[in-house]
Amino acid sequence: MAKQTGIVLFTGKLENQVGYRRNGIYFIRAMAQSVRQTGATRQSAREFGIASTKAKLIRHAIGPLLDITPDDTCVNRLNKALIRAGKNGMQELQGFRFNRHTAVEQFFSRQPVLTPAGTWNIPAQELLPQGNATHLHITAIAVRISFMQRRIISSRAKGITIDLSKPFQGAALDTRLSGHGTLLHVLQINTSANKAALASRRFTAADIMHVVPPITSKIKTAGTPTGSTFPDQVHVPST
Numbered sequence: 001m002a003k004q005t006g007i008v009l010f011t012g013k014l015e016n017q018v019g020y021r022r023n024g025i026y027f028i029r030a031m032a033q034s035v036r037q038t039g040a041t042r043q044s045a046r047e048f049g050i051a052s053t054k055a056k057l058i059r060h061a062i063g064p065l066l067d068i069t070p071d072d073t074c075v076n077r078l079n080k081a082l083i084r085a086g087k088n089g090m091q092e093l094q095g096f097r098f099n100r101h102t103a104v105e106q107f108f109s110r111q112p113v114l115t116p117a118g119t120w121n122i123p124a125q126e127l128l129p130q131g132n133a134t135h136l137h138i139t140a141i142a143v144r145i146s147f148m149q150r151r152i153i154s155s156r157a158k159g160i161t162i163d164l165s166k167p168f169q170g171a172a173l174d175t176r177l178s179g180h181g182t183l184l185h186v187l188q189i190n191t192s193a194n195k196a197a198l199a200s201r202r203f204t205a206a207d208i209m210h211v212v213p214p215i216t217s218k219i220k221t222a223g224t225p226t227g228s229t230f231p232d233q234v235h236v237p238s239t
Contacts, residue, residue, distance in 0.1 A: 124170035
């Protein structure tokens with residue numbers, strides 16, 4: 001590679017050369033004459049393409065409901081998690097952090113529990129101190145996505161604000177969301193001091209807590225042939 005030194009600097013393709021920028025400096029290199037793909041590289045490319053499409057849907061479904069800014073590695077980490085999910089199942093997304101620096105569990109001594117019906121129960125407890133924060137803001141988010149149809153089915157968010165100067169008696173956040181498609185449950189934590197949000201990444205979190213993929217149930221009823229299927233019947237497992 002070589003450094004660009006002309007008056008006009010560029011990025012992208014120009015004839016048989018490619019310009020790009022790294023750390024504020026512009027470089028140029030020659031394009032490869034040909035690219036030889038093996039079966040493995042073609043498979044990797046397919047997996048990456050599928051994962052990228054799913055990741056975009058997830059970001060578009062959850063992003064507008066978040067009050068935190070995901071860190072700068074979020075896109076790549078989500079793609080990698082979805083590549084693993086393609087091999088091991090969507091449960092690979094469970095525990096994914098939109099802010100990799102802080103987890104939701106760090107804010108509680110007794111962890112929130114999701115009921116089979118889709119309600120978050122947060123047990124009464126002495127909440128852990130968070131710097132000079134005076135209030136804790138908890139938002140429960142649920143989204144349904146059809147990855148086969150490449151569309152967002154529905155979403156719902158429910159939030160509460162907790163005064164850290166008072167005993168916390170527990171709370172319930174109802175995020176029941178009917179319908180078909182993969183169901184993602186996200187918990188988000190924000191903190192504030194005297195109504196001013198704490199900007200530190202140590203005091204904000206947003207994690208995918210539970211993933212419920214659509215399943216095909218085989219149900220036999222009177223007049224129904226054995227093996228008839230009802231696609232996308234969703235069951236929320238007990239926690």
